Amino acid sequence: MAVSSPRPRAGIRRADFHSHSFLTDGDTSPTEMWNEAVALGHRALALTDHLSLDDPKPLLDRLHREAAAWDGTRFLPLVGVELTKLPARRIADVARASRRAGAEIVIVHGETIVENVPAGTNHATVECGEIDVLAHPGILAARDAELAKANSVALEISARRGHSLCNGRVVRLALEAGADLVVDSDAHAADELITLETARRIARGAGVPEKELERVLVETPSRVIRKARQH
Numbered sequence: 549m550a551v552s553s554p555r556p557r558a559g560i561r562r563a564d565f566h567s568h569s570f571l572t573d574g575d576t577s578p579t580e581m582w583n584e585a586v587a588l589g590h591r592a593l594a595l596t597d598h599l600s601l602d603d604p605k606p607l608l609d610r611l612h613r614e615a616a617a618w619d620g621t622r623f624l625p626l627v628g629v630e631l632t633k634l635p636a637r638r639i640a641d642v643a644r645a646s647r648r649a650g651a652e653i654v655i656v657h658g659e660t661i662v663e664n665v666p667a668g669t670n671h672a673t674v675e676c677g678e679i680d681v682l683a684h685p686g687i688l689a690a691r692d693a694e695l696a697k698a699n700s701v702a703l704e705i706s707a708r709r710g711h712s713l714c715n716g717r718v719v720r721l722a723l724e725a726g727a728d729l730v731v732d733s734d735a736h737a738a739d740e741l742i743t744l745e746t747a748r749r750i751a752r753g754a755g756v757p758e759k760e761l762e763r764v765l766v767e768t769p770s771r772v773i774r775k776a777r778q779h
């Protein structure tokens with residue numbers, strides 16, 4: 549007899565908190581990314597173009613103008629930034645400046661093993677109460693997974709080539725600490741967005757046990773969306 553495993557409820561829709569448009573290093577417009585997310589049946593997609601120490605307002609204003617096209621629909625285009633390679637000590641104040649400038653989602657480009665990211669980025673991110681997601685945190689430290697739990701920062705399982713090499717470690721430490729996890733595409737083109745089914749396979753492949761899949765694919769995304777809508 550086949551062993552049945554708990555699966556997320558039927559009718560759930562995917563939320564993705566990490567993607568890029570041609571406003572930074574992506575290939576297409578925000579509108580094209582959001583159109584594709586609608587076509588894939590997503591509930592929400594955050595455009596999180598890269599930001600370092602420059603003024604976040606022009607980027608966020610442009611994203612908000614394009615996002616307005618979905619007002620009154622079942623799709624939620626989230627407007628955000630990915631704080632990228634700024635000195636770790638500046639993360640908290642740039643995150644607050646981004647909120648003031650209209651960011652609904654603030655994520656941080658974590659210490660991936662495939663690029664040089666300033667040391668201390670992961671720690672500064674999970675210490676700061678302003679961040680929604682620590683993206684591709686690479687060689688995450690156990691104490692930082694515990695801080696992520698304490699400060700409700702979701703840790704990212706990445707679908708992106710290269711960044712995904714450390715997914716197994718991130719999942720193990722997040723589970724040990726009780727920290728939240730999300731599966732993000734980090735898409736830089738519309739065809740890099742992933743379906744809910746692909747996200748489920750990536751989570752499983754990274755070591756998320758069956759009983760935790762609903763938390764990763766449904767409950768944590770819902771919490772992040774509720775917080776985003778307060779901004």
Ligand SMILES: [Zn+2]
Pocket residue numbers: 630656657658683684
């Ligand atoms: Zn990144």
Ligand SMILES: [Zn+2]
Pocket residue numbers: 566567568630683734
């Ligand atoms: Zn990214």
